[in-house]
Structure formats: structure tokens, C-alpha cells
Amino acid sequence: MFDIVAFIPRMVAQSIPLMLGSTGETITQKSGNLNLGIPGVMYVGAISGVIGSFLYEHSCGGSAEAMNPFLTIAIPLFCCLLGSFLMGLLYCILTVTLRANQNVTGLAMTTFGVGFGNFFGGSLIKLTGSDIPSIALSATSNAFRTTLPFASAAGTVGKLFFSYGFLAYAAIIISLAAAYVIRSTRVGLHLRAVGESPATADAAGINITKYKYVATILGCMIAGLGGLYYVMDYANGVWSNDAFGDRGWLAIALVIFTIWRPDIGILSSFLFGGLYILYLYIPTGVNLAVKELYKMLPYIVTIIVLIITSMRNKRENQPPASLGQSYFREER
Amino acid sequence: MDNTTPAVALRGITKTFGTVVANHHVDLDIRKGEILALLGENGSGKTTLMNMLSGIYYPDEGQIFINGEEVTIQSPRDAFRYGIGMIHQHFKLVDVFTATENIILGLEEKGRLDRAAASRKIREICDLYGFSIDPDRKIYQMSVSQKQTVEIVKALYRGADILILDEPTAVLTPQETEKLFAVLRNMRADGKAIIIITHKLHEVQALSDRVAVLRKGAYIGEMMTRDTNPQEMTNMMVGHQVSLNIRRPDPVDPKPRIEIKGLTVTSPEGVLKLDHIYFDIRGGEILGIAGISGSGQKELLEAIAGLQRVESGQILYLHDDGRKEELVGRDPLEIQKLGVALSFVPEDRLGMGLVGNMDLSENMMLRSFRAGHSVFTDRKHPHELAEKVVEELEVNTPGVSTPVRRLSGGNVQKVLVGREIASSPKVLLTAYAVRGLDINSSYTIYDLLNQQKEAGVAVVYVGEDLDVLLELADRIVVLCGGRVSGILDGRTADKNEVGMMMTELGGSERIKAKEREE
Numbered sequence: 001m002f003d004i005v006a007f008i009p010r011m012v013a014q015s016i017p018l019m020l021g022s023t024g025e026t027i028t029q030k031s032g033n034l035n036l037g038i039p040g041v042m043y044v045g046a047i048s049g050v051i052g053s054f055l056y057e058h059s060c061g062g063s064a065e066a067m068n069p070f071l072t073i074a075i076p077l078f079c080c081l082l083g084s085f086l087m088g089l090l091y092c093i094l095t096v097t098l099r100a101n102q103n104v105t106g107l108a109m110t111t112f113g114v115g116f117g118n119f120f121g122g123s124l125i126k127l128t129g130s131d132i133p134s135i136a137l138s139a140t141s142n143a144f145r146t147t148l149p150f151a152s153a154a155g156t157v158g159k160l161f162f163s164y165g166f167l168a169y170a171a172i173i174i175s176l177a178a179a180y181v182i183r184s185t186r187v188g189l190h191l192r193a194v195g196e197s198p199a200t201a202d203a204a205g206i207n208i209t210k211y212k213y214v215a216t217i218l219g220c221m222i223a224g225l226g227g228l229y230y231v232m233d234y235a236n237g238v239w240s241n242d243a244f245g246d247r248g249w250l251a252i253a254l255v256i257f258t259i260w261r262p263d264i265g266i267l268s269s270f271l272f273g274g275l276y277i278l279y280l281y282i283p284t285g286v287n288l289a290v291k292e293l294y295k296m297l298p299y300i301v302t303i304i305v306l307i308i309t310s311m312r313n314k315r316e317n318q319p320p321a322s323l324g325q326s327y328f329r330e331e332r
Numbered sequence: 333m334d335n336t337t338p339a340v341a342l343r344g345i346t347k348t349f350g351t352v353v354a355n356h357h358v359d360l361d362i363r364k365g366e367i368l369a370l371l372g373e374n375g376s377g378k379t380t381l382m383n384m385l386s387g388i389y390y391p392d393e394g395q396i397f398i399n400g401e402e403v404t405i406q407s408p409r410d411a412f413r414y415g416i417g418m419i420h421q422h423f424k425l426v427d428v429f430t431a432t433e434n435i436i437l438g439l440e441e442k443g444r445l446d447r448a449a450a451s452r453k454i455r456e457i458c459d460l461y462g463f464s465i466d467p468d469r470k471i472y473q474m475s476v477s478q479k480q481t482v483e484i485v486k487a488l489y490r491g492a493d494i495l496i497l498d499e500p501t502a503v504l505t506p507q508e509t510e511k512l513f514a515v516l517r518n519m520r521a522d523g524k525a526i527i528i529i530t531h532k533l534h535e536v537q538a539l540s541d542r543v544a545v546l547r548k549g550a551y552i553g554e555m556m557t558r559d560t561n562p563q564e565m566t567n568m569m570v571g572h573q574v575s576l577n578i579r580r581p582d583p584v585d586p587k588p589r590i591e592i593k594g595l596t597v598t599s600p601e602g603v604l605k606l607d608h609i610y611f612d613i614r615g616g617e618i619l620g621i622a623g624i625s626g627s628g629q630k631e632l633l634e635a636i637a638g639l640q641r642v643e644s645g646q647i648l649y650l651h652d653d654g655r656k657e658e659l660v661g662r663d664p665l666e667i668q669k670l671g672v673a674l675s676f677v678p679e680d681r682l683g684m685g686l687v688g689n690m691d692l693s694e695n696m697m698l699r700s701f702r703a704g705h706s707v708f709t710d711r712k713h714p715h716e717l718a719e720k721v722v723e724e725l726e727v728n729t730p731g732v733s734t735p736v737r738r739l740s741g742g743n744v745q746k747v748l749v750g751r752e753i754a755s756s757p758k759v760l761l762t763a764y765a766v767r768g769l770d771i772n773s774s775y776t777i778y779d780l781l782n783q784q785k786e787a788g789v790a791v792v793y794v795g796e797d798l799d800v801l802l803e804l805a806d807r808i809v810v811l812c813g814g815r816v817s818g819i820l821d822g823r824t825a826d827k828n829e830v831g832m833m834m835t836e837l838g839g840s841e842r843i844k845a846k847e848r849e850e
Binding site: 184185186189190192193196197199200201202203204205206315316318321329 | 386387388389407408409412418420424425426427428429433434436437438440441444445470472
């Protein structure tokens with residue numbers, strides 16, 4: 001039968017990359033930048049972390065005892081943030097400073113990011129010389145998946161609430177913080193003004209370029225963490241090419257679904273995370289074809305959601321008015 | 333003259349955009365406690381000059397003095413610091429924000445964001461100068477004049493002593509304009525320096541103390557308002573003698589061309605846009621349509637042109653031989669073939685009718701691309717037509733292969749109106765044909781419409797400026813909230829009467845009174 005206690009932790013784990021991706025993209029979109037490069041950014045975030053931890057694990061000779069617990073976490077984390085920072089910077093230079101088309105830039109970055117990830121992933125796999133086409137970073141992964149000591153002792157409650165690595169809690173905190181900043185602070189007000197009407201924000205003395213750069217790069221770094229979480233926590237430190245799949249696109253779709261609110265994003269990430277793995281928990285017997293149909297669920301729901309959201313017409317729930325447009329003050 | 337230091341002094345300001353010189357060595361003084369009217373044709377550089385004061389543009393050359401001290405204004409933030417506030421022609425407001433959020437936008441105050449305290453302060457400012465706005469209302473729920481009020485309060489909230497208003501009355505009814513002027517006079521009494529950019533000479537006379545004139549980016553001169561008259565101001569603006577009276581030839585053999593009976597239109601959101609409209613459009617006369625923007629003008633014209641779904645009612649087209657034909661339910665192409673031409677100039681000018689990225693002759697083709705039998709389009713005739721329009725209407729363009737997007741507003745409108753007239757229509761529907769145009773271009777358009785009228789065409793002119801409507805139109809249909817609140821003779825109608833009929837209150841009372849009579 002349907003095992004809810006086993007299902008929920010998997011659902012949460014599945015939802016964290018989506019949550020980080022959509023929170024990052026929401027912050028970006030609030031500044032008026034439609035970054036379709038998020039899937040690529042998440043790939044780059046993941047592979048950068050993998051490269052960092054691979055090199056560190058190897059420098060320690062592969063023995064978990066020789067590794068400094070702090071560095072085990074800090075090196076992949078730093079590499080991941082650096083990789084996604086550079087991706088964000090690239091996007092901003094192209095779209096904000098050079099005013100390139102945002103859609104084209106984003107799509108190019110996704111193509112680039114996925115290729116970048118697979119290329120270096122492939123190189124690392126070659127380096128290990130193993131027969132299986134994947135790298136296992138178990139020591140790093142163990143560090144990322146360390147839970148609070150009492151989690152396993154707390155029974156069902158522990159399993160439902162305390163069985164996750166620190167990045168999962170960080171994701172929820174980041175999303176809540178983002179929601180608070182966007183809604184209730186001066187910075188959030190200015191950010192929204194930049195995305196809604198840059199000319200207005202400019203006339204009000206807000207530095208458009210600064211807000212766009214900071215929001216987009218920060219958004220990319222948050223999304224990059226989603227990639228890192230996927231490899232280190234969800235996939236137990238195993239990198240194999242293309243395993244991350246299309247989670248990045250789902251994260252972008254989630255932004256629309258959550259009407260640009262990261263707090264709603266937490267719940268809807270859970271929903272989509274659940275849909276993503278529902279097929280594993282629905283007894284279908286030996287008929288594999290039915291399983292494949294269940295795998296379609298997140299995408300079908302995405303399409304339905306897009307239809308429903310296109311029909312609502314409340315002004316507050318619309319995308320930022322200048323989303324996807326670049327701004328040039330002296331344009332006549 | 334008083335010899336106190338001017339609040340603002342501009343010296344030798346020059347600004348170029350590429351090869352276009354927008355301002356050329358402009359000197360200008362603005363004093364405290366006075367209202368200065370800045371006059372000039374389209375493209376004479378008024379807005380550019382003021383944008384340099386408000387920090388949107390940065391001058392290439394020249395100096396700016398505020399209260400006698402030389403300053404550099406590099407950004408809007410600098411402008412606030414020197415107490416300069418500008419109310420732009422296109423409001424700089426975020427639609428989904430409340431009035432309060434818009435007003436405090438960009439302010440770097442210490443501490444956390446306290447919307448309630450800001451709202452209180454805004455109410456105080458409103459009480460002081462006699463504004464009435466609700467600070468917690470969202471901008472998209474506000475009327476145009478309320479939005480303008482928010483803009484003014486925004487400037488005052490930032491402590492502006494120098495207030496610049498760019499064509500503030502373009503979108504207001506006469507009553508709202510009067511209210512705005514009263515507020516501006518209050519502020520003048522409070523010692524603020526006010527600059528108002530406008531095309532409307534009677535407003536200059538009603539409001540300002542001093543007039544400064546720009547022509548082609550250069551400063552022409554200034555005078556005290558009480559010492560000058562509209563004719564002199566116009567001559568200075570245009571650079572040569574212009575007749576200010578709009579010609580109104582008598583209607584030529586007016587006979588009904590279109591009869592509108594009980595026309596009702598609802599928007600896709602279910603809002604009633606036109607509510608049982610009755611009137612007729614006659615050949616050989618200009619029918620003016622007055623009304624606050626959004627009272628159903630667009631829907632009316634589009635319904636006639638077949639672009640709008642009609643809920644109920646009839647639109648009958650009368651042929652020369654007296655045959656009547658129903659237009660409702662016809663597709664736009666058939667209606668066009670009957671000789672109904674629509675030239676609608678929306679706010680952004682290009683939205684309907686012209687394609688910005690296409691050049692002049694290609695835009696001419698939008699009307700004729702179905703002609704001929706070959707699979708290839710005929711480019712020769714549209715090209716000739718484009719050249720004819722450019723020549724006859726004095727369109728200022730490098731050539732007929734220039735994208736329309738690159739032309740200035742007035743020239744775009746000439747191209748649009750010129751094309752519609754070239755199709756030798758029986759009915760010419762124009763909306764806001766002179767929107768934002770300077771005096772010279774406006775008069776060219778009026779002449780064109782009059783020529784059409786004299787040729788027996790039924791001209792419908794939807795306009796914003798009541799003074800023009802009253803001088804140009806033979807009859808005026810006044811719309812108010814989608815209903816006809818009156819049909820007046822253009823030669824005898826009174827401006828205040830029309831203004832009252834346009835507003836919700838006056839208009840709907842009249843409608844009720846009429847219903848009682850019936």
C-alpha cells in the first residue's frame with residue numbers, strides 16, 4: 001500500500017532542488033530578468049561542487065579520516081557558488097550591460113551549462129578509470145547528508161522532520177527570507193519596482209543596473225545550490241551525466257505557478273517533488289507502461305497549471321511588467 | 333523685475349543624441365514663487381531640457397545653477413537632493429503598487445519600511461495643498477487625474493521646491509485642469525518654482541507668470557505672460573506667421589451615411605463599454621466625439637470598422653442610392669471595401685495601423701497587398717503612394733525606406749492619416765489624430781480633414797482637446813461612460829457645457845433627465 005512515512009522524506013528530498021531553483025529564478029524575475037539559463041546554472045553549480053569535492057577527496061587519498069569535516073563541506077559549497085556566480089555574471093553582462101536578448105541568452109546558457117556539466121563530468125569519470133559511467137563522492141555526500149544526532153532516535157517524527165541534510169533546511173530558510181525581503185522591505189520594494197517599471201525606478205533614483213546584477217547573480221547562486229543539493233544529498237554524491245534531467249525547467253515553471261512568491265514556492269515544490277516520484281509509490285504491478293504514464297504527471301500538471309494561471313486576471317498575480325525587456329535610459 | 337537669485341539658472345546647455353541636436357546653448361532662469369510656461373513645438377527640446385534638470389539625461393555642455401550655486405545633476409537622486417521634482421508626461425508609477433509605495437520608492441530612509449507612517453505623512457501633504465487621494469489605493473485602480481496627483485505628491489514628499497510638469501493637462505478634463513491649476517497656484521503662493529510644459533496657449537495665459545520659448549532646440553526668448561498674446565507666442569514658436577483659427581467650411585450637402593441604432597458593446601471582461609448608442613454620421617461633415625478617454629470611443633470606432641464584437645444593435649451603411657446595408661457581423665475587409673477607413677492613433681501611436689519596423693512604402697502596402705493577381709506583391713504603387721504622402725504632407729523623413737519607428741510622432745501620424753485618405757474613403761474614422769502634435773502639424777491634419785469633408789466624406793473625429801473639437805466639428809457627440817449624454821451643434825456649443833456632460837456626474841444626470849422626459 002501507499003507508504004506515507006517513506007514517501008514524504010523522498011518527496012521533500014526531491015523538492016529541494018526545485019525549491020532552490022524556483023526561489024532563485026523568482027528573485028531574478030522580480031528584477032525583470034527572465035533567466036532561462038537556470039537549468040544550465042543548476043548543472044554548472046552541481047558540476048562545480050563535484051569538481052571541488054573530487055579534487056579534495058583525491059588529495060586526501062580517498063580516505064574519509066584524512067578529510068577535514070569543515071573543508072569537506074566548504075570546498076564543494078564554495079566551488080558551487082563560484083560556478084553559479086560566474087554564470088550569473090555572464091548572463092548579466094550579456095543582457096544588462098550589452099542588452100542582448102534575454103531569451104536567446106538564457107537558452108544559450110542552458111545549452112552551455114548542460115554541456116559544461118557533461119563534459120567535465122565525463123572527464124572526471126575518465127580520471128577515475130572506473131567501468132561505471134559515474135563518480136561516487138561518498139565521503140563528501142556523507143558530510144552533506146549529516147542530520148541532527150537525535151533524528152534517527154525520534155522515530156517517525158524524526159524521519160519526517162529531521163532526516164534531511166543542512167541544505168534542505170537552508171532551502172526553506174532562503175525561500176522564507178526571500179519572500180519576506182521581497183514583500184516587506186525597502187530593498188524588496190525597489191527590486192519589484194525595477195522589474196515592473198525600470199523607467200519609474202530610475203526616475204526614483206534606484207540604481208537599475210545594480211539591482212538587476214545583484215538579483216540575477218544571487219538568484220543564480222541560489223539555483224546553483226539546488227544543483228549541489230541534488231548531487232551531494234539526493235543522489236548520494238553520485239554524478240552521472242544528464243541525471244539531473246529537466247528539474248531546471250520545472251523550477252522555472254514553478255515560478256509562474258507560485259505567482260512569484262517564494263513562500264508559496266515551498267509548498268508547490270513539495271507538490272511537484274511528490275508528483276515527480278509518485279510513480280514509485282503507486283502499486284502498478286508488473287505493467288511498466290503504467291509507470292511511464294505516472295512519470296508524466298509533473299509535466300501534465302505543469303501544462304494544466306499554465307492554462308489555469310493564464311486565465312486568472314488579478315493584476316497582482318501577473319508577471320513583472322517589464323519581464324524580459326532590457327532597459328536603456330536614454331532610449332528615445 | 334526682482335533681482336533675487338533665480339531658483340534655477342541654466343547656462344549654455346547643449347545636448348545631442350547621435351547627430352540630432354536636441355538642445356543648443358540654452359539659457360533659462362526660473363524664479364521662486366513663479367510659474368514659468370515652457371513653450372515649443374514637438375521636437376523643440378523642451379522635454380529633453382527638463383530631463384537634464386531632473387537627472388534623466390546628462391548635458392553635453394553647459395552649467396546648471398541651483399539657488400546661485402553651480403551643481404552637477406547626474407542622476408534623478410541628485411535632482412531630488414537639489415529639490416527638483418518632475419512630473420513626466422507618461423507617469424512614472426508602478427501600476428501594482430499603492431500610492432504610498434510609489435511615493436516612497438527610491439527613498440533611502442533609515443530603519444525598517446513603515447508604510448503606515450508614510451501614509452500619514454502623505455495625508456498631511458494632501459491636506460496642506462488640497463489634494464484628495466487615498467494613499468493605500470493601487471495605482472491601476474486610479475483615474476488619470478488621480479495618478480497625476482500621486483506624481484505631484486511624490487515630488488512634494490521628497491521636499492521639492494522646483495516642480496516641473498510635462499504637459500500635465502493633456503489627459504485631464506476641463507474641470508480637472510481647473511483643479512490642478514488651483515493646486516499649482518497654492519504652491520506658487522508657498523514660494524515654489526514651477527515650470528509647466530504645454531502646447532495649449534490658453535492655459536499658458538490662464539496660469540503662468542512668464543513664458544519662455546524654444547524652437548529647434550534653441551532658446552528664442554521670454555516675456556511676461558501679461559504682455560503677450562497667443563498670436564505672438566505662436567509666431568515665436570513656429571518662427572513665422574501662423575493663422576490660429578481653424579477653418580470650418582460649411583457642411584457640403586450633408587446626408588446620412590451611417591446610422592447607429594442601439595449599439596451595445598461589452599468588453600471580454602463583461603464590462604459595458606457602449607450602452608444603447610443612437611446617432612448618425614453624415615457625409616460632408618465632421619462629427620466630433622468628445623469624452624474622457626475610455627468612455628467608449630475606441631469601441632465605437634472599432635465596432636464601425638468591424639474590429640469589435642457587437643452585443644446588440646445595428647450599424648447601417650447607406651449607399652448613395654439609398655440602399656441600407658447592415659455592418660454588424662461583417663468582416664473588416666468587406667467594410668473597408670465599402671469605403672470605411674479607420675485611422676486610430678493610440679497612445680503609443682504605432683500600436684494599431686502601422687508596423688514600426690517596416691518602412692513607409694511597406695506600411696502603405698498594408699492596405700493594398702491583396703491587390704493584383706500575381707503571387708508577388710506589387711511594390712511599385714505603394715512606393716509611389718509613400719512618396720506622394722511624404723511630399724504632400726511634408727513628412728520629415730530621410731526617405732520612404734526608413735522604418736516608421738524612427739520617425740517622430742507627428743510624422744508617424746501624417747503617414748497614417750495620409751494612407752487612410754489615399755484609399756479615397758467614404759467614411760474616415762480618426763481618433764486622436766493630433767495627439768501630441770505641435771501646432772504646425774496639427775493644422776496640417778485639420779486641413780486634411782476639412783478637404784475630405786469638402787469632398788463629401790463623412791469624417792468622424794475623436795478628440796481630446798475640447799477647444800479644437802468646438803472649432804473643427806460641425807456636430808459633437810458627447811460620450812460619458814459608454815452612453816451618449818448629448819449631441820450638440822459645434823458652432824453653438826459651450827465648452828463648459830460639454831465638459832460637464834463628459835464627467836460622470838453631469839453626464840449621467842443629463843442621461844437620467846433625458847430618460848425621464850422619454
